[in-house]
Amino acid sequence: MDILHAFSPDNIRFIFEGFYMTLKVALISIVLSFVVGCIAGTIRYTRLPVISPILGVLVELLRNLPLLLIIFFARFALPDVGIKLGVVNSAIVALTLFEGAMIAEIVRSGLNSIDKGQIEAARSSGLSYMQTLWHIVLPQGLRRMVPPLVSQFISLLKDTSLAVVISLGELMHHAKIVIGQSYSYTIPILLLVAVLYFLVNYALSLAARRLETRLV
Amino acid sequence: MPDFSIFTDYFPIYMKGFGNTIVASIIALIGSFVLGTIIAVFRISSVKLLNWIGTAFVEFIRNIPLLLVVFVFFYGLPSVGVTLSGFVCGTVGLTVYTASFIAEAIRAGIMSVPRGQTEAAQATGLTYIQTMRYVVLPQAVKIVIPPLSNQFLNLVKNSSVLGVFAGFDLMYFGDQIASETYATFDTYVIVALLYLVLTLPLSYMALRLERKLAQTG
Numbered sequence: 504m505d506i507l508h509a510f511s512p513d514n515i516r517f518i519f520e521g522f523y524m525t526l527k528v529a530l531i532s533i534v535l536s537f538v539v540g541c542i543a544g545t546i547r548y549t550r551l552p553v554i555s556p557i558l559g560v561l562v563e564l565l566r567n568l569p570l571l572l573i574i575f576f577a578r579f580a581l582p583d584v585g586i587k588l589g590v591v592n593s594a595i596v597a598l599t600l601f602e603g604a605m606i607a608e609i610v611r612s613g614l615n616s617i618d619k620g621q622i623e624a625a626r627s628s629g630l631s632y633m634q635t636l637w638h639i640v641l642p643q644g645l646r647r648m649v650p651p652l653v654s655q656f657i658s659l660l661k662d663t664s665l666a667v668v669i670s671l672g673e674l675m676h677h678a679k680i681v682i683g684q685s686y687s688y689t690i691p692i693l694l695l696v697a698v699l700y701f702l703v704n705y706a707l708s709l710a711a712r713r714l715e716t717r718l719v
Numbered sequence: 720m721p722d723f724s725i726f727t728d729y730f731p732i733y734m735k736g737f738g739n740t741i742v743a744s745i746i747a748l749i750g751s752f753v754l755g756t757i758i759a760v761f762r763i764s765s766v767k768l769l770n771w772i773g774t775a776f777v778e779f780i781r782n783i784p785l786l787l788v789v790f791v792f793f794y795g796l797p798s799v800g801v802t803l804s805g806f807v808c809g810t811v812g813l814t815v816y817t818a819s820f821i822a823e824a825i826r827a828g829i830m831s832v833p834r835g836q837t838e839a840a841q842a843t844g845l846t847y848i849q850t851m852r853y854v855v856l857p858q859a860v861k862i863v864i865p866p867l868s869n870q871f872l873n874l875v876k877n878s879s880v881l882g883v884f885a886g887f888d889l890m891y892f893g894d895q896i897a898s899e900t901y902a903t904f905d906t907y908v909i910v911a912l913l914y915l916v917l918t919l920p921l922s923y924m925a926l927r928l929e930r931k932l933a934q935t936g
Contacts, residue, residue: 567872567918568911569879571890576907579897583904657782664784668883675786682794689798693791697783704782 509688510695514681518692521677522699528591528673529660532598536659537652539599540606547607548614549636558607565604571665573597578669594666594673602659609655613648614640653711657704664700674699725905729896736892737913743810743888744875744917750814751874752867755821762826773822780819785877788812793884805884813881817874821867828863829855861932868925875917889913 543562547555565573577600578593588596617640625635664675678696682689726733761773780788789812796803803811832855840850882890893910897903 563919563922564915567876567922568914569876569890571879571882572893572907572911572914575890575894575897576911580904580907661782661784664786665880665883667786675784675790678790679794686798689794693787693795697779697787700783700787701779705778708782 506691508685509681509691514684514688514692517677517681518674518695518699521672521674524671525660525663525673526703528594528598528666528671529663532595532602532663533656533659535595535599536602536606539603541610543603543607544610545614545636545641547611562604562607565601566608568601570597570601570662571668573601574665574669590666590669590671593669594663594671597666598659598662602655602662605655605658606652609648609651610644613644613651616647617643650711650715653707653714657707660704660707661700725896725900725902726909729900732892732896733889733909733913736887736889739806739887740875740878740881740889741917743806743813743878743881743886746810747813747817747874747878748871750810751817751821751870754814754818756825758818758822759825759829762822763829777819777822780816781823785812785816785880786883788816789880789884805886806881806888809878809881809884809886809888813874813877817870817877820870820873824863824866824870825859827866828859828861831862832858864932865925865929868921868928872918872921872925875921876914879914 543558547558547562549555574594574597577588577597578590581588581593621639621643622635625639626632630638663671663673666673667675667679670676674696678692681692758773758776761769762777764770764773789809792803792808792812793805796808836854836858837850840854841847845853878888879890880886881888882894885891889910893906897906900906
């Protein structure tokens with residue numbers, strides 16, 4: 504039976520090693536891009552002179568480029584200017600920059616959605632700008648950001664697969680190697696990989712839906 | 720500063736890739752709109768089986784990577800005897816993947832029109848098709864256009880996945896030129912600029928549409 508050969512213990516272990524790498528890179532990038540995105544989004548929202556416009560241009564550039572290009576860039580172009588990163592770090596840097604830019608926009612529009620009257624009320628009751636931001640705008644804004652943030656995290660997890668082009672040992676890369684052993688492995692292995700991605704992402708989206716109903 | 724001889728020397732190759740990226744995007748755009756609309760109709764249909772097929776398609780495809788969808792066409796089909804080029808596999812994969820997002824956007828738009836309006840329209844004697852045509856769809860379009868334009872922007876960016884399967888798009892040729900000339904940095908900057916030529920106007924248009932439709936309510 505081909506399916507039994509395809510799912511031999513060695514192959515299964517190899518696929519799960521890839522899956523572990525996918526989850527690891529995704530988790531690190533989620534945390535980093537969330538931090539980067541929150542900072543960049545908040546700075547853009549506050550309209551600081553010089554810094555906010557520069558960040559705005561950076562965010563727009565990154566958002567409008569294919570992630571694949573950013574991954575290639577981090578791995579193969581940065582060494583040209585003296586920045587050498589390993590495969591894993593290139594993937595994490597590229598994902599953090601791209602998804603961080605996406606999250607910056609989510610954060611900015613979340614903050615913008617808070618009624619201006621609330622800010623005026625807070626300011627006139629004596630709160631400083633930073634206090635208003637921290638106690639009034641951010642808590643409410645973050646709550647509205649949860650659904651788009653979670654879908655962005657799901658995108659990020661799916662996007663880790665693009666690091667296959669720099670031979671990061673993640674799920675798709677390992678799947679490709681196993682498929683290379685025999686044509687007959689292709690469909691069972693691709694199905695297994697699809698199920699793995701699906702399970703994680705579907706669980707994430709279910710959790711998001713539950714969180715959404717609880718927060719609203 | 721990028722070395723522009725990298726651009727001028729390889730100009731025809733960049734343009735070939737640029738052209739193929741546009742062609743793949745337009746085909747996938749039309750294809751995913753048609754497929755997405757069909758799936759959306761399935762999802763709101765009262766026929767159980769169609770409803771189930773639509774939901775399964777959307778939930779499954781949305782939760783797996785685009786790359787995997789293209790893998791199925793590129794590596795999966797040959798194992799059952801059908802071999803297609805990287806360009807075709809990439810474009811078809813992109814179409815199927817994007818269709819799942821478009822189906823959700825269209826469904827959300829149609830669902831946003833209150834049920835009472837459909838009931839009222841049917842009570843005044845309009846058929847189901849007429850109700851859709853004159854009451855539901857004109858209102859749904861306004862809600863659907865902003866997410867759709869964002870999906871099309873994503874589609875153009877995602878078309879770079881063709882490069883992984885030798886799909887002769889901008890990403891593929893950029894990569895070829897980079898490895899041939901070793902001028903990696905400059906080449907990728909040029910490729911980035913060419914992508915921005917496509918995506919920045921789209922993204923500006925998406926923003927404009929969103930604001931305009933938000934104003935008219």
